[in-house]
Amino acid sequence: MLNRILFLFLAGVCLPIGKLQAQTVWTLDECIAYALSHNISLKRQRLDIEESRITLQQSKLDYIPSVKANSGYNVSVGRVLDPTTYSFIENNTVSDFNATATVSTDLFAGFKKHYAKQRAELALKAALASSAQAENDLALNITAAYLEVLLADESIGIAEHKITILQAQGQQTRQLVDAGKITFGELLQVQTQIAEARTELLSAQTRREMAGLKICQMLEIEEYDSFRAVNPELIMISETIFTEDFDDLQAATQSLPQIERAELEIEIAAKELATAKAALYPTLILTGGYGSSYSDARQKVRTDATGNPVMNVNNELLYANYPWLDQIRDNASAYISLSLNIPIFNGRQAKNKVRMSRIAQQRAEYNLLLARKELDKQIQQALIDARMALQKYHASQANVSTNEESFHYMRQKLDAGAATYVDYQVALDNLTKAQSQLLQSKYEYIMRKEIIRFYKFRTFAN
Template sequence: MKHSLLIFALACLGMQVQAQQVLCLDSCRAMALRNNKTLVASRLQLDMAQYNTKAAKTKYLPHISAVGGYELTSREISLLSKDQKKAISGAGTNVVGSMQSDISGALTGLAQQGVLTPDQAQSLGNMFGQVGSKIGEAVNHVGQSFVNALRTDTRQMYAISVMATQPIYMGGAITAANNMAKIGESMAANQIDATTQQTIHAIDQAYWTVVSVKHKKDLAESYLQVVKKLDDDVQKMIKEGVATRADGLKVAVRVNEAEMSLTQADNGLALAKMLLCQLCGMPAETEVTLADENTPNIATASTSESASADKAEAQDNRPEMKLLQNAVDLSRQATNLVRAAYLPQVLLTGGYMATNPNVYNGFERKLSGVWNVGVMVRVPLWNWMEGSYKVRAGRIATRIAEMEREDLGEKIDLQISQCQFKLKEANRRLVMAMKNVENADENLRCATVGFKEGVLQTTDVMAAQTAWMQAQSQKIDAEVDVRLSQVNLRKALGVLQ
């Protein structure tokens, strides 16, 4: 039975240990970089910029487009007027009628002259009438065929056109657009670097804050044990009549203060871990344990990192400087793009167009067309100096961007100097805090011994305990300050990874 209970207890303990995740600084950074939504959005912007670069390259290549259409109209296109159609279709009747009138008059004159008898003239007139009627009908048929041949039949029209265009010279617009796309891709990559460094900086601050609060919680627990031990000793001394009730009340007040400090440390640790979990992309209520929580010394004093800082290298490493350089380059290419709009442009065109009815073969009801090749040239002649004004405005914008980049460079130099001074100051504070801790330990030991020997009062011991508490707290603050100063300096140098 006892063995079963022991096994069950060990299993529960193993489950609790497994439930609590142990995280080091690198694992926190990795989770934050993997789950940070701003960083994910920056990566998507890089993908978008890469697609824009590919799209810009296609401007160098020929572009082919096709257009088709159908149109139904109430009337067709006519090459002849109504009077012309009537005259051509009745040409035989008109000509034969005129000839018959002339022949009848001539035969009547011959009959009057006695050359022909009236019967002969009538017989000849009837014969010419019959022949003229047939000739008129034949000519009318030919005229009507001619009118029908000139009919367009365009009430229903189909058309299709395939056109290819190849830029020959666009004033540098295509080159400028491609350069702008490449700069946009570089800006997206630099934005990822900037977001990465900001994320790592936030994680480092949250991580060392948790470590600091955890150490202060441990310190509060140690201080509570010390004051409880003093309270227990004072209570024994009160019973023996060596100490007064007032001494006991003073120590009791100090115990209450120590318990309140421990409660505040517990709450602060919980909130600090919730913030760290949120930055890592985990639920805020996740129980985590940091690898450096129980490390005796959070940091050691060192000046090598501050001495190795290179300001010139920082100018090349900082993503903010790279982004401003991208802005300068982008402004220059934008100026080139504006200038290209006011330069000559040459395009090579070619294609095929087909229609039904076929306008190239007497409006035949058949889809047919023609090939075409040409060159299109556009030359701006006069725009009242609009292009010159826009180019000058673009150059001014470029100069403004260059000034912003130079100003940021000066601020970066100043920031690096400030971080170097803060790191040196933090190292000095840590050295002094460690000496103060040694003195406070010795002071507390002497006060405790003196109190037990009856040489010192309760107030002397509490003062020594307070001094020891402050020295330990200052040491923790100094150690964390060194860590954060190192992180700030690396971020200022652009090497925070």
């Protein structure tokens, strides 16, 4: 999504995503697309979305009545209470079993479940917005790191070119020394300059290695030493980006993820306030249950074929074993109940929670104002930085042209014997420094330009 909008100034041959791990030459679009799929920090951020989805699913399931089933098996020895007859049995071992099933639901609870579901829906949207913001931040960080690699590559080229110039000058100086036209000390000066230039090259190579490591860590690839960035042959530097009006950019950024997230936080706080108020209302709970029990100590009166009790000669009732299925059927019972809970006093916990929720809602409103204010500041800063970077780039161009002329003039004077090697080295150092400043200002300008492009086009992406 993001790579269709951002940073299209680089060209390159795109390889299939499945082969990206093995490639060494990367375009910026490929880096962004690969990072969006593989960056571990982004994957961790996306776990919040899965948690929010589970919370939303649970809030929907909370509307379903809760069903519980309980059962128990007990063995008692000695003087035992028969749970089916509530009579004591002396010096015996009794086994009993019971099972119950209960169904309960809230008929009214101040619409807590309704508010919980709405809050879960908003929380999911907020998690999606946070993930989108993380993607945007990652894309911008990838872009900055990519430009660091390009800058480091060109800095190496400048250092190598300086060494080439000094080596050529060293050969010429050696010939002059052999011819006896100059002293050996001047050759030593050139060799010292070559050694210093090689040190500068080593520093540039180190910066390049660190830049490659930085971007490869964001890409989650290990071959940072073989990472290569596509260096465009031509980068258009123009002032067309500054025709954008601040108000237009401001309007285009109002649906950025950080703004959407702040707006959702206000709605979430409103639902939490409604949930806190619901605790002040009575709750009405409907409960129903069904259960039965069995005891091996229980016996049933014997009956004859006509159903009359059977007695012995002493005119006492005779008992027989009470089968398990018969007990379960005969001991079965069901019930239904309505319970009304009215909150009267709980240490003002409910009311204080309402007050805290109101404060949280107000804080969320302030956070939105601060987010918009911060975004306006970033837009203004981006425009100022881009203008300054462009001016710095043009100034660096002029500085390079001046130092190139100065260097060529000093070289001619050196060849004519009208200048010293110290003067020549100063001119070469000034040229190298000007070229480095030009590179830095160029990539700084490109980065500022892409930030403005992002602010301008991000909200129109689909």
